[in-house]
Amino acid sequence: MIRVAVFGAAGRMGATVCGAIADADDLDLVAAVDPVAAGRMIGDVVGIAGRSIVGPAALVEVAADAHGFEATGVQVAVDFTVASSARQNLAWCAENGVHAVCGTTGLSLDDRAELQRLFGDANAPNCVQAANFSIGAALMMRCAEICAPYIEGVEIIELHHDRKRDAPSGTALETVRRIETSRREHTTTHASLAADPTEQVMLVGTRGGVSEEGVRVHSVRLPGLVAHQEVIFGSLGETLTIRHDSFDRVSFMPGVLLAVRRVGETPGLTIGLESLLGF
Numbered sequence: 001m002i003r004v005a006v007f008g009a010a011g012r013m014g015a016t017v018c019g020a021i022a023d024a025d026d027l028d029l030v031a032a033v034d035p036v037a038a039g040r041m042i043g044d045v046v047g048i049a050g051r052s053i054v055g056p057a058a059l060v061e062v063a064a065d066a067h068g069f070e071a072t073g074v075q076v077a078v079d080f081t082v083a084s085s086a087r088q089n090l091a092w093c094a095e096n097g098v099h100a101v102c103g104t105t106g107l108s109l110d111d112r113a114e115l116q117r118l119f120g121d122a123n124a125p126n127c128v129q130a131a132n133f134s135i136g137a138a139l140m141m142r143c144a145e146i147c148a149p150y151i152e153g154v155e156i157i158e159l160h161h162d163r164k165r166d167a168p169s170g171t172a173l174e175t176v177r178r179i180e181t182s183r184r185e186h187t188t189t190h191a192s193l194a195a196d197p198t199e200q201v202m203l204v205g206t207r208g209g210v211s212e213e214g215v216r217v218h219s220v221r222l223p224g225l226v227a228h229q230e231v232i233f234g235s236l237g238e239t240l241t242i243r244h245d246s247f248d249r250v251s252f253m254p255g256v257l258l259a260v261r262r263v264g265e266t267p268g269l270t271i272g273l274e275s276l277l278g279f
């Protein structure tokens with residue numbers, strides 16, 4: 001059994017992760033942290049988020065912080081909080097020999113460098129960090145990477161629920177990075193794209209945010225949505241659209257559980273699910 005703790009246990013993702021860990025035969029939910037639910041039993045807390053936990057895991061008491069975690073013998077900690085908290089929680093994991101699985105978004109490239117420093121040492125525990133734990137989303141980003149050297153025109157539309165705090169989404173930023181890296185690493189075979197034709201912007205922001213290398217990203221926030229993204233490539237007389245939809249947060253669970261099971265044997269910092277999935 002792998003002994004697992006969850007940071008952000010009362011949140012939408014954290015509650016779903018607690019339920020998935022409690023349901024897995026080879027994983028043991030031994031600790032849960034969330035200041036908004038401190039002192040309550042995790043079984044009651046995830047119930048409010050529409051999830052359920054049966055069995056002894058339901059009786060785990062939610063802690064306000066990681067104080068006293070050592071006594072639970074936790075081996076892997078999962079973080080779905082906010083960027084400012086994730087920085088502290090991941091530093092705690094590194095200092096306390098606990099492997100980390102982090103899905104929190106809003107982390108910058110500087111944060112990534114810090115994670116590399118914290119988890120890169122041979123004696124340090126390991127960390128898997130992914131902006132999106134859905135296997136379908138990992139495949140969407142891989143497809144975008146493959147297309148990037150062949151079609152220059154590309155814009156991304158990401159659509160999320162109305163409680164999301166960061167924009168654009170971590171998935172959109174990661175997709176931009178991969179498209180740009182793929183273009184740099186491969187000889188391009190596409191015709192050069194004309195400059196953006198927009199001369200008059202009648203509504204500020206209408207053309208979206210633009211990356212340093214010119215990829216535009218548009219963020220939609222609406223109730224009813226979960227996590228969705230379209231990558232639209234455009235060329236002479238044709239477009240190619242890659243679309244991924246997460247309709248429920250359970251879509252992230254196979255990827256989270258894969259990372260929890262594999263992080264102990266995956267040295268250092270691993271970004272994204274791709275290497276765990278073998279592509």
Ligand code: NAD
Nearest residue numbers: 008010011012013033034080081085103104105131132133
């Ligand atoms: P949420 O607001 O529902 O939950 C966040 C929870 O973290 C809250 O309950 C909050 O009280 C708690 N928290 C804050 N600081 C904490 C701390 N120091 N220790 C412990 N808990 C703390 O948010 P959410 O929708 O569950 O999303 C959480 C994060 O996961 C966001 O960054 C979101 O973008 C990201 N996310 C990632 C994926 C992925 O696949 N990687 C998928 C969905 C969401």
